[in-house]
Amino acid sequence: MDTAYLIETIIKVVVILLIFSALAGIGTYFERKILAFMQRRLGPMYVGPYGLLQVAADGVKLFTKEDIVPTNVVAPIFKIAPVITAATAFMAAAAIPFFPQFTIFGYTVHPIVADVNIGILYILGMMAVGLYGPMLGGMASANKFSLLSAARTAAVFISYEVVSGLAILAPIMMVGSLSLVDFNNYQVGGISHWIVWSQPVAFILFWISAFAETGRTPFHLIANDHEIIDGFGTEYSGMRWGLFFIGEYANMFFISFVIPLIFLGGFGDGSFLGAMGLLAKVAFFFFFFLWTRAAWPDVRPDQLMWLCWKVLMPIAVINVVITGFVMMF
């Protein structure tokens, strides 16, 4: 392991951390603005031009707010729970190729921290570990709403993971590899080579389970404001709550990278245009998260479990079987 590699990796880690922590903040601005426009409001307007500096104001608020650890909570678990959510979100990012490789000052950079050959499994696994954050926070909080939220987290977890795993299995069978770089290279021939055309069912299923994974609106039952206050976040204040927040938004961005990489051609042939195309796809999927939040009601936990186990899982299994038969003959 030479020094250049070590320095390169550290730089990549720092860059990803900085960019996506900042994006998490800017993501909230986009979310407020888009929700506001869809509900015929203006959204944040007062801080800075078009409310752009609202992000900075929120940041200052989160950092300077008093950090309260209530009595009766299980303090060590209560303190570590937000860190789990934020840290696992960024750990999952280690196996995502954000851009095609490019050359800068004669030095070839691979914009992926660790090109492990089981990338997609690692990403799904790490994102699943991220759900321990809400769960532990909810159980340690000594608050009935938080406990309800923890129970719902367990329900969401055991429901969506089967669907996302089985949905992703069919594309994996076609590509014959678990690395996201190989997924991208498989679809390098242009729009007609995208996996979404041969695996439309898997694409929809994975997209649905992405909503459950990030806890976004149709499946926002873990922290549903109008039922259980803020769920696991009820007892949190200041930056501890902010870490949950960064984790959630970073997860949204990372899953928005993963879906195009698997199904929609990723960064294509690695040209500048392809990289911009990937960014456009990511922006669309992130926008879709917000669009759904404005347009759809939430489902109940039992409806989510019914949907995942009785509808989506059989469809995913049938999809895998059909893919197998088509590939065999």
Place this chain on the structure above:
Amino acid sequence: MFEAVAFYLFAFLTITMFIITVTTSQALYALTALAAGMIFISAFFFILGADFLGAIQIIVYTGAVMALYAFGMMFFDTTRSVKEKQGNKFIITGLSTLAAVLVVLIVAAPMVSDNIVAFYPAIDSMGNTQNVGLVLFTKYLVPFELAAVMLLVAMVAGIVLAGKKMDRSITLTNDAELEIEKNKKVLS
């Protein structure tokens, strides 16, 4: 050098986590430490270059321990410590130490005498996912299929045991009907 540092770091972390799991009387500490320990074990697979097994270790055990949490939530108030019934401490300590030493001896003896030969050595030209698949579907096909059948049996049994009133949603039934049923149960 990095491998050695990583190995000792994760060895220390794993053992600490499992010690906490065994010794604490707080259900939440025990479960969290168990989950953390299981996830730290995956680091050894990654150090050894078995990426596939490492990722599988993470995925399987996060799910398994999550189910344990669900039980913990049902049976305990997880913010209080549990009063444990403790027997003779010397017998417990003695037996567990003996068992641990035995396990280490059994595993370490063939290593010391260099008696270990891989029947199906890993093929370098293939990735480790393909290597796992190769032995799983040739040499170990029968145990693999047996495990699959056993899991299927367990699943069917679970559905039969738990699914008696699966089609009926308590949320959708109105309160008056529920009240009538309750009264019936009290009367009968």
